Amino acid sequence: MTVTYREIKADILSKISDGRLKPGALLPSEIELAESYVCARATVNRAMRELTEEGIVERKRKAGTRVRMSPLREARFEIPVVRKEIEALGAAYAYRLIAREETTAPGWLGARFEVAETAPVLHLTCLHFAGAEPYQLEDRWINLEALPEAAAVDFEGRGPNEWLLETVPYTDAEISFSATHAEADMARHLGCQPGDALFQAERATWWQGQAITHVRLVFRRGHRMTTRY
Amino acid sequence: MTVTYREIKADILSKISDGRLKPGALLPSEIELAESYVCARATVNRAMRELTEEGIVERKRKAGTRVRMSPLREARFEIPVVRKEIEALGAAYAYRLIAREETTAPGWLGARFEVAETAPVLHLTCLHFAGAEPYQLEDRWINLEALPEAAAVDFEGRGPNEWLLETVPYTDAEISFSATHAEADMARHLGCQPGDALFQAERATWWQGQAITHVRLVFRRGHRMTTRY
DNA sequence: GAGTGGTCTAGACCACGCC
């Protein structure tokens, strides 16, 4: 029965949990820990490295390893495909294409995207349903210079997000969350009142510096994005 | 000049980026990779383990290592202290306590928190400024059963978030983001119109199952939470 | 059964950062 790096992690965590190790406390060096756990230093190292990545401890050469003053943790959100998000709610997923237009990039998009305003883009508006209820309104722009084949796809049966996921990888993405008012047509599609406060996400993706797609996702009234950490 | 795990990661990533490795492709086994990179298998293993954690590849015993079909990535958000958030904007931070009251937990809080409705709580309302502009309205509830010493603190000079961070660790936290309407007093404090759509975060933390604090943070109009990934 | 990844060991060298 040897000591695993998981057991070492669990032991350190339990010592923090029950107060035997307080925030700011200095831990023994890897060599000392390896002796006390009777294992190789590499095993201790892996345990401590993972605790570092998880934001539990802080390490500095020469200074040693300390329990973080306030465990710096970051919340992580998976960015699921809307179909899976809805199916995870236990509802049936349905999709409808509302509008489709080939045009040129409007000014705000050009600025965010670093594409010329004359660039050809495909503009799609779609609605995603959870059962019979509208769930999310999708306002999508696809850069046809980067992705000319998108012009040949009719997005009637399947949403552009799923098509894009299968078709193009990306190297960079930016996502932001904010609140917005329901405009008149938005309220009509989402079944809420004009002026209602709605949660929205905007995402842009690039492939090696070239803009691929920008999407604005407006959720139905009352939507919450939640995570535990 | 030895081969590091970082170089191996970078090499694999570049092969994915330029198409030499396509989504779904099977990579050579660790032993083969170690031979071709002329390094120890542990070095290859670390590179591949990190690529797995980052969602770039998928590994199964016996089946081998594959490039993920669609790189499953998660967005990460640091949850900074509001003071640092504001200072990072280049603005001066200021704080004001608006209201303070010792009371018992309202029903909705008891439900979220699993504390009795008779539990004593400290209810604080505070405003955080970026320069002269209101930035965030904080509506905080502290469980006085878990943290009786909070009753003795006047939160005049410093916000409860900073006090809590220094004072109590937590084992579990839940955070959620949504949109809300500005109520009348909220609009007055944040300098916006009643009914404006505002972005809000709600966070609850626990220490080993015991509720510590619940906070609702309502941001000024137009606030966006952004990350790249 | 056999091949793959998962982990541990014992040892080594190095880079960083205090003193």
Added chain:
DNA sequence: GCGTGGTCTAGACCACTCG
């Protein structure tokens, strides 16, 4: 300088899972 963590090596055993 010197102690700490960061990394690499060569070898080993094990656990899972596919055929």
